[in-house]
Amino acid sequence: EADIYQTPRYLVIGTGKKITLECSQTMGHDKMYWYQQDPGMELHLIHYSYGVNSTEKGDLSSESTVSRIRTEHFPLTLESARPSHTSQYLCASSESLGQGPGNEQFFGPGTRLTVL
């Protein structure tokens, strides 16, 4: 069973607010990811990290930023939320060892963000 947590699960917020979506995993995984997903649609990678102090942008351009100060923690921040940011945000992690790119990603429950 995956041990990856996201808070909050649901967030409704007004335009212009700064928000941070939390993601934590207790599996000691080096690699962590943030995906954006509109309801019933495909997942788009927006950020990833291969370890502490390592962050990269994904394929989908995003106005959000991330940080990786601790292995277990990978928060995502929106400095000024807009209605176009309304979506589901999924956090995932995977091991570096073993099969490397063959390692499955474990997903958190997601945060459903609504910006009014």
Next chain:
Amino acid sequence: AQKVTQAQTEISVVEKEDVTLDCVYETRDTTYYLFWYKQPPSGELVFLIRRNSFDEQNEISGRYSWNFQKSTSSFNFTITASQVVDSAVYFCALSEVNTGNQFYFGTGTSLTVIP
């Protein structure tokens, strides 16, 4: 270009029918991995299976089976005797050695099993 194509957007079947979800992938790597995930209405993605490019042996797990064919670049997923609990969105994904552990997801197939 889309690396993973799931041409079936939505499928509805009556309970106990068999259903096959299609997945076609595109890669130039000789070493790659394919995955299937299930996303129930709760939203969390659940890992179902991984297959590497050197193992074309089909796999069966209970009512689930997977057919990997490199010749047609396909990795199809069959549910036998479907149940209402199988209703979910199913995603196929590709991971290439040259891009580390970055996953390329298909657009998903929404399966509805009607009681």
